[in-house]
Amino acid sequence: MILTAAQVVTPARILAPGWLLLDGDLIAGVGEGPPPRPADVDLGPVTVTPGFVDLHVHGGGGASFDVGTADAAAVAASTHLAHGTTSMAASLVTDTSDRMAAAVRELAPLVEDGRLAGIHLEGPWLSPRRSGAHRPGSLSDPGPAAIDGLLSAGDGAIRMVTLAPELPGGLDAVRRLAAAGVLVAIGHTDATYDEARAAIDAGARLGTHLFNAMRPLHHRDPGAVGALLDAPVDVELVADGVHLHPVVLRTVFATKPGRCILVTDAMAAAGAPDGDYRLGPMAIEVREGVARLASPGGDGAIAGSTLTMDAAVRFCVGTAGLPLLDVVHAASTAPARAWGLDDVGAVEPGRRADLVVLDERLHVVRVMRAGVWHDW
Missing domain, CATH: 3.20.20.140 (Metal-dependent hydrolases)
Known part of the structure; x- marks a missing residue:
């Protein structure tokens, strides 16, 4: 599954716009600009950060x-x-x-x-x-x-x-x-x-x-x-x-x-x-x-x-x-x-798909843990 967003926060820099490739509960790819294929989900004018x-x-x-x-x-x-x-x-x-x-x-x-x-x-x-x-x-x-x-x-x-x-x-x-x-x-x-x-x-x-x-x-x-x-x-x-x-x-x-x-x-x-x-x-x-x-x-x-x-x-x-x-x-x-948690804490390939979607005022819109959305 490919997600796109206005901003994606990676360890090195903020990608604007950015995309993520998810494979089950893992992040398989991250990039800036157009995704490698059409997005499955366009999250819109939001910022995606690691959990x-x-x-x-x-x-x-x-x-x-x-x-x-x-x-x-x-x-x-x-x-x-x-x-x-x-x-x-x-x-x-x-x-x-x-x-x-x-x-x-x-x-x-x-x-x-x-x-x-x-x-x-x-x-x-x-x-x-x-x-x-x-x-x-x-x-x-x-x-x-x-x-x-x-x-x-x-x-x-x-x-x-x-x-x-x-x-x-x-x-x-x-x-x-x-x-x-x-x-x-x-x-x-x-x-x-x-x-x-x-x-x-x-x-x-x-x-x-x-x-x-x-x-x-x-x-x-x-x-x-x-x-x-x-x-x-x-x-x-x-x-x-x-x-x-x-x-x-x-x-x-x-x-x-x-x-x-x-x-x-x-x-x-x-x-x-x-x-x-x-x-x-x-x-x-x-x-x-x-x-x-x-x-x-x-x-x-x-x-x-x-x-x-x-x-x-x-x-x-x-x-x-x-x-x-x-x-x-x-x-x-x-x-x-x-804490030595090398599977979480960053948006990069190989990490668990833990993501936070923030609106323009940095309020939480959606949360993903281990590739599963938790919506309220």
């Missing part, structure tokens, strides 16, 4: 991955699929070791059958000084037994772990996880520059929601932010207008070309109304689309987001003024590369 890849998402549609059920995971995945995310992680927040292990065991089969791209543990090895929306009483220092226990529960499904490397045993944990093939991310950390660089030298390769829940960047004390900006590693960015100012987004994209990864850090309220929710064991209030820890004054810590990836793309392009090609790379290609 978005979200490495950090806790839920959506009113459902949360933390409950560890297939039904909840299906609701969350379907919600984000409608907004263009065709590959996604199941991110788990800090809880008791037993409950985290139970959630990992329940979600692991969904990774094995391809419904989820992997499991991301955001905790429990985080700094009490930068805990954010994580329950302080459940935080702990990383030890070999705890690490091996959770990895064993996942049986290969845990693809990423966020931790604070300055904790006792932190660097050993980075080495242990990296040796097990897990992507280690620095986050919820009070690490100094030297401590963060030591973690990078030990195998950490990502910064979790850069700037947020980290020691602030200071010109004499650059901290983990400075180390992550300085080193050849990737950084997550939550582009919802709450977590980061547009000028910060522009600055990081300019500082780390090709290394920026857009994530939603979405909790259950993504794609759902304002109201009262839970993020793991924590009570969350969502008001005007902003999720915060429940507090009498309504000014608790930011607790994830209600963001979807298409909204992040629109914010980066429309508000921050970033080039569409760079933004799509950050929403698709860079996260796929970071």
Whole structure:
């Protein structure tokens, strides 16, 4: 089947007009100008991008991955699929070791059958000084037994772990996880520059929601932010207008070309109304689309987001003024590369036919996953 569109975003450039040749669930060819034969489907004045890849998402549609059920995971995945995310992680927040292990065991089969791209543990090895929306009483220092226990529960499904490397045993944990093939991310950390660089030298390769829940960047004390900006590693960015100012987004994209990864850090309220929710064991209030820890004054810590990836793309392009090609790379290609997902994340021959069709305002018109249209 041949599809044509006004624009097709490839890793190297935007083809205008462009065409794609699909063979079952794979992309067999991509080109610019007239297709090799008449198109089977002319999508019209739209932009076709690769399916978005979200490495950090806790839920959506009113459902949360933390409950560890297939039904909840299906609701969350379907919600984000409608907004263009065709590959996604199941991110788990800090809880008791037993409950985290139970959630990992329940979600692991969904990774094995391809419904989820992997499991991301955001905790429990985080700094009490930068805990954010994580329950302080459940935080702990990383030890070999705890690490091996959770990895064993996942049986290969845990693809990423966020931790604070300055904790006792932190660097050993980075080495242990990296040796097990897990992507280690620095986050919820009070690490100094030297401590963060030591973690990078030990195998950490990502910064979790850069700037947020980290020691602030200071010109004499650059901290983990400075180390992550300085080193050849990737950084997550939550582009919802709450977590980061547009000028910060522009600055990081300019500082780390090709290394920026857009994530939603979405909790259950993504794609759902304002109201009262839970993020793991924590009570969350969502008001005007902003999720915060429940507090009498309504000014608790930011607790994830209600963001979807298409909204992040629109914010980066429309508000921050970033080039569409760079933004799509950050929403698709860079996260796929970071997780070693070589079958998704780009519109090029040999990749899975995961496509997002966007109108002129970058709103989702149609979504294809593995060669199948999902229309609502």
